[in-house]
Amino acid sequence: MRVILISMLFSFPMQCLANNYVFEAGHASLQEWLLPDEVPSPKSNPQTQQKIALGKQLFFDNRLSGNKGMSCASCHSPDKGWADNLPTAIGNKGKVLGRASPTIMNTGFNDIQMWDGRSPTLEDQALGPLESDVEMHTDMAELLLFLNNSAYTPIFNRVFPSKGVSKETMAQAIAAFERTLVSNNSPFDQWVKGDSGALTQNQINGFKLFVDSEKGNCAVCHSAPNFTDNGFHNLGLASFGQEKPDVGRYAKVPIKLMKGAFKTPTIRDITLSAPYFHDGSASTLDKVMVHYIKGGEVKTNLSPNLKVLSLTNKETSDIIAFMQSLTTPPEPFNLPVLPL
Amino acid sequence: MILRLLIVMLFLSSNAYSASPVVVGQKDKAFTVETINIKVGDKVRFKNEDPFFHNVFSLSDTAFFDLGSFPKGEHRDITFDKAGVIDVECAIHPSMKMTINVKE
Numbered sequence: 001m002r003v004i005l006i007s008m009l010f011s012f013p014m015q016c017l018a019n020n021y022v023f024e025a026g027h028a029s030l031q032e033w034l035l036p037d038e039v040p041s042p043k044s045n046p047q048t049q050q051k052i053a054l055g056k057q058l059f060f061d062n063r064l065s066g067n068k069g070m071s072c073a074s075c076h077s078p079d080k081g082w083a084d085n086l087p088t089a090i091g092n093k094g095k096v097l098g099r100a101s102p103t104i105m106n107t108g109f110n111d112i113q114m115w116d117g118r119s120p121t122l123e124d125q126a127l128g129p130l131e132s133d134v135e136m137h138t139d140m141a142e143l144l145l146f147l148n149n150s151a152y153t154p155i156f157n158r159v160f161p162s163k164g165v166s167k168e169t170m171a172q173a174i175a176a177f178e179r180t181l182v183s184n185n186s187p188f189d190q191w192v193k194g195d196s197g198a199l200t201q202n203q204i205n206g207f208k209l210f211v212d213s214e215k216g217n218c219a220v221c222h223s224a225p226n227f228t229d230n231g232f233h234n235l236g237l238a239s240f241g242q243e244k245p246d247v248g249r250y251a252k253v254p255i256k257l258m259k260g261a262f263k264t265p266t267i268r269d270i271t272l273s274a275p276y277f278h279d280g281s282a283s284t285l286d287k288v289m290v291h292y293i294k295g296g297e298v299k300t301n302l303s304p305n306l307k308v309l310s311l312t313n314k315e316t317s318d319i320i321a322f323m324q325s326l327t328t329p330p331e332p333f334n335l336p337v338l339p340l
Numbered sequence: 341m342i343l344r345l346l347i348v349m350l351f352l353s354s355n356a357y358s359a360s361p362v363v364v365g366q367k368d369k370a371f372t373v374e375t376i377n378i379k380v381g382d383k384v385r386f387k388n389e390d391p392f393f394h395n396v397f398s399l400s401d402t403a404f405f406d407l408g409s410f411p412k413g414e415h416r417d418i419t420f421d422k423a424g425v426i427d428v429e430c431a432i433h434p435s436m437k438m439t440i441n442v443k444e
Contacts, residue, residue: 111435213391220392229369231433255397255406255431304393304409305432 019211019219023204026194032224033192039108039179045123045172047179051159054152055177057336058170063146064130066092066137072129072174075101078333081272082181087280092137098246100280103273106266108179109226115262115278116249117232122175127167140167151339183268183328191325199325206322209315216319218292220305227267227326233303234260236296239279248278259301271327285320361385361417364438366394366430371438379443380423387415395431402426402442 021029041047058064059072075089076082082105084090089101099115107113112120119125129135130143147156147165160169188207190198199207209216223229232249239245240260249258262278276282282291291297293316295308311319361383365372367390378384386396388410396407396416402424407416409432420426420442430436 117434229433230435232431249431253397253431253434254399255395257395257406257409257431261431303432304411 019213021208021211023208025191025196025198030192034189035106035109035182035184035225039182041108041176041179042121042123045175047176048159050155051173051176052180053336054155054159055173055175057152057155057338058174059177060336061338064136064138064143066139070136072126075129075135076104081105081269081274083273085274087275087283089135091135092133095134097134099278100275102265102278103269104178105181105183105269105273106226108181110228110230110266112230112263116252117263118252122178123168123171126171126174126178155339183326185328186268187325188322189328200321202318202321203325204322205315206318206320206325209311209319210322215309215311215315217305217307217309218319221264222267228264231264232258232261233264233305234258234301235262235277235291235306236298236300236302237277237279237281237291238297239281240300241298246279256301257304261303267323267326269327270323272330285323286316289316289320363387363415365389366396366436369433370436371428371430373438375439375441377441377443378420380421381419382442383417383419384440385415385417388412393432394436396428397431398426398428400424400426403440406431 021027023030039047059076062068062071062074064071070092075084077084081103083103084101086101088099089097091097102115107125108122113122113125114128119128130138131140144165144167147153147170153165156163156165156169159173160166163169187198187203191204206216209218210222211219213220221229221231221233232253234240234248234257237260245260247259249261249263252258270276270285274283274285276285276288277291282288289311292306293309293311296302296306362376362378363385364376364387366386366388369390372389376384386394386407388394389412391412393409393411395409396418398405402422403418403420403426405418407418410416420440423442423444426440426442428438428440
């Protein structure tokens with residue numbers, strides 16, 4: 001009996017259990033954190049290589065915007081973590097907008113789009129910035145005329161034989177391209193797959209704290225496998241305390257709980273897409289942690305899932321080290337040649 | 341006397357039975373049933389079985405309500421007094437959806 005107890009005491013740090021996880025590289029309990037091999041796509045818009053290539057051209061083409069000076073990539077740039085590294089986005093005629101450009105990395109895994117969830121699909125989301133007066137300010141009739149009288153026309157006819165150029169097919173092609181943006185080969189992924197050297201001990205400790213609801217409490221919203229619950233939470237950001245704050249999800253779902261709530265973003269590739277939060281108010285991950293440790297700045301209508309955290313400096317730095325392990329090493333990205 | 345007592349007990353237990361709510365769980369970020377069929381006057385109990393907060397609301401014409409947010413182990417009851425179809429969601433986790441068919 002004594003032997004068993006001693007053996008249990010010694011084995012506990014190696015197999016520390018929290019949320020039923022065993023924190024050993026490759027352990028079966030961790031596999032839920034691996035993304036599916038394929039990004040789901042709707043039956044009405046199956047992935048094809050030609051469609052993805054067309055979507056890539058459209059994504060990077062400034063001629064889609066009203067003033068011919070903006071493309072999707074203006075706010076979702078491959079060299080800026082598929083965001084723009086600005087606190088809040090810059091729209092039509094240099095207007096500074098109210099919300100940060102979210103990364104579109106891994107957005108194909110999400111079942112709801114936009115900070116306020118107003119788009120149920122990537123196809124719907126793809127048209128949002130085009131049709132927004134303050135974003136790309138596209139004259140849709142003019143754009144369709146251009147696409148129908150340019151080198152784009154035969155490409156559309158080849159990719160969409162029965163439909164050709166239309167608003168719908170343009171959105172489908174852009175969405176198909178966005179579904180190719182996947183981060184699933186980070187050091188954390190390697191560790192979950194069984195490479196025991198992929199994470200440092202600090203990062204493993206950070207992961208334990210991340211999923212522990214009594215410590216970091218991070219996974220309550222940043223849940224497996226894409227580090228988002230696709231849910232909506234008011235994080236108590238200082239901007240919510242300002243006069244006439246951005247009400248976020250409340251504009252779509254007028255339930256008190258949703259006032260000031262925004263969608264949980266993925267934190268995969270988080271090191272590439274600073275600043276953080278929907279208002280870009282945290283320039284570093286350290287500042288993000290300071291906010292969460294306080295349990296939010298503005299307590300009005302705070303998400304019930306948020307609470308004051310009790311973390312030492314070492315624990316905080318371990319959680320940050322863990323989040324830094326969620327970045328897939330970037331690979332060279334080839335820009336498309338645009339049709340004339 | 342014993343007979344009277346038995347009748348009272350029978351009445352109480354029958355009342356208790358008819359007042360039993362239809363229980364719908366909230367587990368693994370989903371409602372435990374997709375659809376339930378109830379009658380006007382029936383009570384539905386939403387019970388949170390997840391280790392984080394959930395909400396229950398509906399913006400349906402038949403029943404417009406918000407039961408707020410509540411943690412694991414807690415529940416919220418609501419009685420439906422009008423026939424119709426009610427789409428129910430969790431505002432925090434919008435993929436959580438279910439339908440209640442209330443019949444006369």
